[in-house]
Amino acid sequence: MTRASAWLIAVLALAAGAAHGANEGRARGEAELAKRLAGYQAGKPRDCVLLSELHGTQIIDGTAILYRGNGDTLYLNRPSGAAILRRDIVMVDYPHGSQLCRMDIVELYDSGTRMPRGSISLGSFVPYVKVKPGQGTRTP
Structure with a gap:
């Protein structure tokens, strides 16, 4: 085997490992998101949300951003570049x-070093409203 082909095999193996790790990260993020949204019902996606309706955020690793809204409402945003x-x-x-x-x-930005880590473009905001027992479904 030549040095170039050994190098190519090593690079391909690293790339495959990184892709596998990213898939596992997404799977963990989706599982966490499903757990967080249990008991909530999705509404119609919105292009914009008033800042006065938002009261905090939670990042779901490699997957999405959850914004806490007024009352029992959460807004799910799946930005491009969420990985x-x-x-x-x-x-x-x-x-x-x-x-x-x-x-x-x-x-x-990295919270420890304050160094830039990149940027993302927000997606649509999907409202999720908590469904209370015996209430049936609600439309946010």
């Missing part, structure tokens, strides 16, 4: 006006 989302990242958004909207850019 780089981690709990130890600080999100900085620059809303235009009084709303956070689909396609707004959010910059990501």
